[in-house]
Amino acid sequence: MIQYIIIGILFIIALVFMIRKFIPTKTKQQGCNKGCGCSMTDVEKKSNF
Template identity: 50%
Template sequence: METIQYIIIALIFVVAVIYVTRRFFPAKNQSGGCNKGCGCNFSKAEQS
């Protein structure tokens, strides 16, 4: 019975770590606005 409890606690911990990681370190491929230093190509943004 203890093994099941440890597995459940480990799963909750892993889910919490993934949640916090995604919350504080958003994905790099999400494009935001064209602010200074965003690294996007101005001519590419102009065409769309």
């Protein structure tokens, strides 16, 4: 019985981890990759609506 509880807890933790990985967060700062040719001020102007 205890092994089913442990497996269930591990499954729920893995499920939460996967859901959080695929849902975009609002706190991440979107920017360009290195070498894209734009300056950081361009990126800041775009993100400050």
